[in-house]
Amino acid sequence: MIRNQHFARVVTLCCCLLSVAVTAWAGTRQLQDQAGRSVTVPEHPRRVIALIPSLTEIVFALGRGDLLVGATQFAKEPPAAAELPRVGSYLHLDIERIVALRPDLCLASRDGNPEHMIRRIEQLGIPVFALDPRTLPEISDSVTLLGELLDAQPQATVINRDMAAKMAAVASRVQAAGKRPGVFFQIDASPLVSAGRGTFIDGLITGAGGRNLAGERTSYPRFSWEEILALQPEVVIIASMAGGYSEEELKAQWARWPDLPAVKNGRVHVVDASLFDRPVPRLADGLVALAELLHPEAGQ
Amino acid sequence: MTGTRPMRQRPAVVTLLLAFLLTGVLLASLLTGSSGVNVADILDALLAWGDSSTPAGAIVWRIRLPRALLAAAVGATLSLGGLVFQARLRNALAEPYILGISGGAAVGAILAMFAGLAMFPGVALASFLSSLLVMALVLLLSRGRATGRSESLLLAGVMLNAFCSACIMFLLSLSQSTQVHHILFWLMGDLSLAEPGQLWLFPPLFFCFFLILIHARPMNLLLTGEESAAALGLHLRRVTWVLLGVTSLMVSLVVSQAGLVGFVGLVVPHFFRLCCGPDHRVLVPACILGGGSYLVLCDLLARSLPAGGEMPVGVITAMIGAPLFIIMLWRSRS
Numbered sequence: 001m002i003r004n005q006h007f008a009r010v011v012t013l014c015c016c017l018l019s020v021a022v023t024a025w026a027g028t029r030q031l032q033d034q035a036g037r038s039v040t041v042p043e044h045p046r047r048v049i050a051l052i053p054s055l056t057e058i059v060f061a062l063g064r065g066d067l068l069v070g071a072t073q074f075a076k077e078p079p080a081a082a083e084l085p086r087v088g089s090y091l092h093l094d095i096e097r098i099v100a101l102r103p104d105l106c107l108a109s110r111d112g113n114p115e116h117m118i119r120r121i122e123q124l125g126i127p128v129f130a131l132d133p134r135t136l137p138e139i140s141d142s143v144t145l146l147g148e149l150l151d152a153q154p155q156a157t158v159i160n161r162d163m164a165a166k167m168a169a170v171a172s173r174v175q176a177a178g179k180r181p182g183v184f185f186q187i188d189a190s191p192l193v194s195a196g197r198g199t200f201i202d203g204l205i206t207g208a209g210g211r212n213l214a215g216e217r218t219s220y221p222r223f224s225w226e227e228i229l230a231l232q233p234e235v236v237i238i239a240s241m242a243g244g245y246s247e248e249e250l251k252a253q254w255a256r257w258p259d260l261p262a263v264k265n266g267r268v269h270v271v272d273a274s275l276f277d278r279p280v281p282r283l284a285d286g287l288v289a290l291a292e293l294l295h296p297e298a299g300q
Numbered sequence: 301m302t303g304t305r306p307m308r309q310r311p312a313v314v315t316l317l318l319a320f321l322l323t324g325v326l327l328a329s330l331l332t333g334s335s336g337v338n339v340a341d342i343l344d345a346l347l348a349w350g351d352s353s354t355p356a357g358a359i360v361w362r363i364r365l366p367r368a369l370l371a372a373a374v375g376a377t378l379s380l381g382g383l384v385f386q387a388r389l390r391n392a393l394a395e396p397y398i399l400g401i402s403g404g405a406a407v408g409a410i411l412a413m414f415a416g417l418a419m420f421p422g423v424a425l426a427s428f429l430s431s432l433l434v435m436a437l438v439l440l441l442s443r444g445r446a447t448g449r450s451e452s453l454l455l456a457g458v459m460l461n462a463f464c465s466a467c468i469m470f471l472l473s474l475s476q477s478t479q480v481h482h483i484l485f486w487l488m489g490d491l492s493l494a495e496p497g498q499l500w501l502f503p504p505l506f507f508c509f510f511l512i513l514i515h516a517r518p519m520n521l522l523l524t525g526e527e528s529a530a531a532l533g534l535h536l537r538r539v540t541w542v543l544l545g546v547t548s549l550m551v552s553l554v555v556s557q558a559g560l561v562g563f564v565g566l567v568v569p570h571f572f573r574l575c576c577g578p579d580h581r582v583l584v585p586a587c588i589l590g591g592g593s594y595l596v597l598c599d600l601l602a603r604s605l606p607a608g609g610e611m612p613v614g615v616i617t618a619m620i621g622a623p624l625f626i627i628m629l630w631r632s633r634s
Contacts, residue, residue: 092485092492092610094335094492096364097335099359100337101335115418116419120493124363
């Protein structure tokens with residue numbers, strides 16, 4: 001009798017395990033993410049959390065904003081993203097809220113989200129797919145990959161075609177211009193911070209036909225005015241709201257050095273920071289805007 | 301004989317009361333959190349003992365419980381560390397961090413974060429080792445001075461800590477914005493990364509607690525002064541080494557897991573000294589249970605108060621602790 005019961009229990013357990021395995025197998029697939037890992041993701045994800053604002057924006061651009069059930073602090077583009085429940089900031093994720101939202105997939109940034117937090121989420125049984133968009137071609141790749149992941153291939157193709165067209169237009173403008181002016185891209189004031197080699201802003205400057213004067217250094221280096229006078233920038237691009245200053249205040253800091261080529265020739269420009277602040281498809285618009293500032297003559 | 305009876309009972313009474321308090325706050329911290337999962341679901345998950353297959357179950361058993369237990373362990377260790385250091389160094393301002401444990405741990409942790417090591421075991425191990433290194437250096441520097449040993453220990457500790465702070469500032473000024481955020485959270489104490497795997501901390505910590513508990517009476521003798529304690533038969537050197545060694549070890553352990561949770565080691569022992577008097581047979585269990593409860597409570601506030609994401613628990617410990625302590629001090633005077 002006891003033996004029979006035992007046997008029945010084992011059979012039930014096996015059936016349960018088998019059914020779980022079958023449903024799991026039927027509903028999932030393996031996909032290589034941009035961190036080079038093979039991730040088991042749902043065939044058709046239904047509840048997705050993007051763990052960094054740029055990815056939230058790309059998902060909306062793909063027309064799959066309906067899948068999102070959570071977003072991080074500062075994910076305010078497009079406006080609909082601001083309505084989503086928050087799960088902390090991308091650097092400090094609130095794991096408990098993530099679990100409570102019952103996502104079947106999380107989208108992470110390889111570069112942005114801390115690795116230990118990603119591991120913690122995976123330990124809790126939630127698949128995390130890492131993307132790594134930094135340059136424009138990489139953004140294109142991420143869009144393609146996300147299109148495949150979220151059943152939005154047609155929309156991904158549209159976005160990529162649009163980005164490619166903008167990049168081609170800029171490339172021909174740069175070719176027509178011939179020379180490459182030295183550019184100082186100021187992303188923060190007091191201390192003065194620029195974007196060095198390997199950042200997406202560096203890629204944009206090169207793509208738009210300029211020479212990044214901060215390209216000697218890596219990541220986001222600080223500069224002193226003394227160094228800037230030595231660099232003699234021909235064009236200065238200032239991200240709006242840098243350091244919380246107004247456009248006039250930002251320009252006034254440069255006007256103190258009338259002998260700098262950029263100041264002398266009236267080539268100190270304040271640009272809309274939102275065009276340059278995130279690695280998303282609209283970065284292509286940033287590229288176009290930058291190329292127009294660097295090579296105004298070539299467009300005519 | 302009747303005069304001594306209440307004295308004998310008091311440790312048991314205080315311990316029992318604080319054990320209830322600790323149980324209460326642990327339960328409360330299982331019931332509340334940032335996600336706003338409703339209490340009925342949480343109660344269901346609690347009743348389904350240990351089952352973490354549902355979201356509520358995962359939240360209770362794999363997120364809230366390890367975190368609450370880690371908070372209790374960290375609070376207990378830091379409070380007890382403060383108690384021991386204040387007794388041994390006979391200085392009201394002494395706490396584990398003042399002898400360089402915090403600075404040493406921070407330098408090691410930040411260097412490991414720079415090197416891109418994982419939080420566990422890389423960063424934790426680096427901070428543990430570097431804090432032990434600094435602590436050993438402090439003990440070595442003050443060796444061989446029979447008189448005024450406490451002062452030379454304190455001075456060496458304060459100086460090494462100052463040097464470590466300079467190193468921290470230097471490293472921070474070199475680092476990038478994303479790292480700075482992470483490092484600052486660590487420096488202010490961060491329990492948000494608690495995971496079930498960290499509960500291995502408990503056996504070694506309990507052993508340290510036990511060692512200190514059996515030294516409660518020698519600690520009482522130390523209150524009378526080093527000479528008279530020695531005259532009363534205390535083996536001063538051995539007791540000092542055991543107390544400082546055990547305390548450094550356990551504090552380094554928790555700091556490596558939770559970052560620099562400030563202020564607990566200072567305020568909790570003084571609080572209980574004002575409430576229950578100077579007897580260490582009462583104070584040791586009171587600091588373990590009370591300090592644990594205090595940090596669990598602070599962590600509960602840290603993760604449920606702010607709407608935009610939690611704040612480091614170290615902010616809350618000081619924000620509540622400092623005013624509370626000032627009120628206590630004021631009332632004890634008048």
